[in-house]
Amino acid sequence: MAKQREIKLASRPQGMPSQDNFLFETVEIPALQADEVLVKSLYISVDPYMRGRMNEGKSYVPPYALGEVITGGVVGQVVESKNDRFQTGDFVLGELGWREFNVSKGRLTKLNPQLAPLSAFLGVLGMPGLTAYFGLLDIGQPKEGETVVVSGAAGAVGMIVGQIAKLKGCRVVGIAGSDEKNQYLVSELGFDATINYKTSPSIRKELAELCPQGVDIYFDNVGGDITDAVFLQLNDFARVALCGQIALYNTEKVEVGPRILPILLVRRALLKGFIVSDYQPQYSVAMQELGKWLQAGQLKYRETIVEGFENIPEAFLGLFRGENVGKQLVKVADPF
């Protein structure tokens, strides 16, 4: 039987994770059962949210189990199939293990390699792109001429939110943490304006100036003080897509802040929390549309690709040193 490498969570990190938290093992690739598919990993995604799953506390995604293989987004190629829906050679995306080969019962999305480079299916056409797509379009319901504010604007999700909002004819204001990032958002991605929350003397005042018509849609990746400031600018019938909350990472203590329900009531605002997997049945439609925009050059993205299965932990650790520009990926193998 063929052998392969896999990576397990050896221990739960305290604060910053390190190589010690990961354990490489070499194991046999099991024989396929009925309906199963054997997938060779090509690109493996490493994401900041995975840090949260390494803690014991439960959030909306269950924690990784100690001593088990770590899972996440993987783009791969079918090398053997006992499932009618997949054939050898198919490119697929799945929530799979940090393994060179995964056995799947078929909860995989078939990819169209004509649409975009395979790596894009983990970024602009993957979890970050789909998160931006559904949060903005389904919850935000943008209409031409409306004003969209996005926090965490220079993140993998935020960048795409802003670009889709521009495609829908909206005015887009991004909030991010450095002048360099903001420069990129405006000059490369077409954002109308940005705020550097680290240096702004008053986010509220800057927002009021940059959103003279108020805020119709707020895509929130961060929560806290930034979100408090945006809420004060919401228009009647505003929509808030609640995608991320930094406060979540500190589950021990409950943060305190200004009460927001009075303003949401007066504005008759809609607010909806979501995670991208809520929209799984609509993934393929969304990927088609994102792919079209991508091919038309209307959607830009950045990625940083590290080569080699053995470098997955290092690529993950690099996320927290800010080494990546755009989406961080690991290339594990070439397609056959």
Place this chain on the structure above:
Amino acid sequence: MAKQREIKLASRPQGMPSQDNFLFETVEIPALQADEVLVKSLYISVDPYMRGRMNEGKSYVPPYALGEVITGGVVGQVVESKNDRFQTGDFVLGELGWREFNVSKGRLTKLNPQLAPLSAFLGVLGMPGLTAYFGLLDIGQPKEGETVVVSGAAGAVGMIVGQIAKLKGCRVVGIAGSDEKNQYLVSELGFDATINYKTSPSIRKELAELCPQGVDIYFDNVGGDITDAVFLQLNDFARVALCGQIALYNTEKVEVGPRILPILLVRRALLKGFIVSDYQPQYSVAMQELGKWLQAGQLKYRETIVEGFENIPEAFLGLFRGENVGKQLVKVADPF
């Protein structure tokens, strides 16, 4: 020309309002212009929310102007019409002045007197009933077997929310401020359980016991600590209809409380602020359905009716002394 009485806001109340804040005048009834309708007042509604409109500060409803006639819900009968949509004798509901006769350009809802006693169109079939109906059904989207919690449960809106939720097959838990009210909610209106927020040692623990399956829908009339406690029990994909916030009445200072966005995100909850007039185009459909339930004895209500136009201010003042049981109304004239 015929004369009539009307009531103006003479001065803005400081704290509790008094008779001095109101001014009676006798004026001529103006001749009708094209498209106008002359409506004789039969029942005039006095509501607690009007106290807020007597302040200068702006909420979602603009303040009453000093020296102008006070407006609110009025059920009347058409005595003359230059509008094709209305005929003499029609019963109508409108946002009209505290006058014996109002001239309207036709922003009136025609009433079906077969459906219910005319006074009900200001209560169970009026603003409170419609508020309950749209908040619960449109935002809450109740499904059989779900758990609904309503705060301000013994108020004109809350009572109807609970009864409609029961009609939809839900478990209903009401939160109100006295054992007597709670007794009424359970024994007369069919609520499954109640919490007396004034005497409960822990609203959160009581809720956890009374909602063993968690909370799917929360109809919020109050905000503050009670709402904080309910949020901790929300289920995944819960819906929150944001109808009232006591904190609103104190617009000077911003209240502080636990941050709720993390929990709304983790639960992927939907929250929507609304006021009933957002649903104006759907009023007649809702009134038909409420009327059917009423006629079938599936919806109960209470009202307190004072007679005489001259007693409107006194009936309004009585609201703040807790004199009314259920909806407070003033009967101004009999139908002709």
